[in-house]
Amino acid sequence: MKVKFFGHACWLIEGAKDKVIIDPFLTNNPHTETKPADLEVDYILVTHAHGDHMGAAQELAQQSDATIITTNEIANMLSQKGFNTHGMHVGGAYEFSFGKVKAIPAFHGSGIEGGHACGYLLTMGEKTIYHAGDTSLFGDMKLLNGIWAEKVDLALLPIGDNFTMGPEDAAVAAKWIDPEKVVPMHYGTFSLIDVDPTEFVHRADAENVNSEVIVLKPDESLEI
Ligand code: NI
Ligand code: MN
Numbered sequence: 001m002k003v004k005f006f007g008h009a010c011w012l013i014e015g016a017k018d019k020v021i022i023d024p025f026l027t028n029n030p031h032t033e034t035k036p037a038d039l040e041v042d043y044i045l046v047t048h049a050h051g052d053h054m055g056a057a058q059e060l061a062q063q064s065d066a067t068i069i070t071t072n073e074i075a076n077m078l079s080q081k082g083f084n085t086h087g088m089h090v091g092g093a094y095e096f097s098f099g100k101v102k103a104i105p106a107f108h109g110s111g112i113e114g115g116h117a118c119g120y121l122l123t124m125g126e127k128t129i130y131h132a133g134d135t136s137l138f139g140d141m142k143l144l145n146g147i148w149a150e151k152v153d154l155a156l157l158p159i160g161d162n163f164t165m166g167p168e169d170a171a172v173a174a175k176w177i178d179p180e181k182v183v184p185m186h187y188g189t190f191s192l193i194d195v196d197p198t199e200f201v202h203r204a205d206a207e208n209v210n211s212e213v214i215v216l217k218p219d220e221s222l223e224i
Pocket of ligand 1 (some may be wrong): 048050053108134163
């Protein structure tokens with residue numbers, strides 16, 4: 001499975017059949033030249049409605065006739081505007097044509113009145129990916145290791161601090177989740193989150209994280 005990073009928290013997952021984009025921040029994203037018009041996707045996962053995560057979801061959904069999977073409050077708001085949506089909420093899982101999505105808690109604002117932010121555990125084929133969304137470190141991340149997932153193959157963790165976990169907490173998260181591979185995200189986009197990803201690499205080393213720590217440049221891909 002191919003996993004492409006567009007910088008910040010935006011990822012394109014290409015499975016056998018479907019293309020799934022997570023947090024499609026593709027307009028005014030300083031990390032990438034890729035524009036919504038360059039992509040054709042089947043599903044769009046949105047962790048919360050802050051602009052750097054909701055991003056170009058509506059534009060992409062319109063041009064690709066894609067379904068937006070997100071929390072119920074955001075899904076309701078978008079379906080009232082005529083979009084195809086699938087509302088979920090934290091703790092719930094659903095089997096889609098491309099695989100299974102479980103909404104994982106995230107300690108962060110929803111970006112909309114009411115509601116809650118979330119992360120996603122996405123299982124496609126044999127592989128399981130955890131996209132943490134924007135969140136603090138929280139103890140229940142331990143449940144991703146053996147309870148919510150048998151094994152996480154790839155964890156995508158925010159490290160930018162100020163709005164989310166910083167490198168120290170993200171290293172603890174990686175230790176607890178114990179994924180096969182871990183990639184830092186949500187840094188370097190704005191001055192407030194101008195964190196060097198090598199700081200995360202060093203912290204992961206200090207925490208004796210067993211995972212392969214991979215720093216991806218925007219527009220780079222990973223095969224899992
Ligand atoms: Ni946010
Ligand atoms: Mn954010």
